[in-house]
Amino acid sequence: MTVKYNQNGELTMDGISLKTIAQSFGTPTIVYDELQIREQMRRYHRAFKDSGLKYNISYASKAFTCLQMVKTGG
Structure with a gap:
């Protein structure tokens, strides 16, 4: 961004x-910058993919949740 x-x-x-x-x-x-959020999620994926650990990457929301963010963060 x-x-x-x-x-x-x-x-x-x-x-x-x-x-x-x-x-x-x-x-x-x-x-929100969707491209930046997606890139951050890819970085987490790259960091964990070869770890042998079971993991799930999600967007955490406390006070503000919008449908598009839920769709983006899976």
């Missing part, structure tokens, strides 16, 4: 203006 300011001084995430997201969806809005 790349978070930086664009040429207009707006904060962006992967090139998308967070101001635009807030205007479209209201505030507060929670934004």
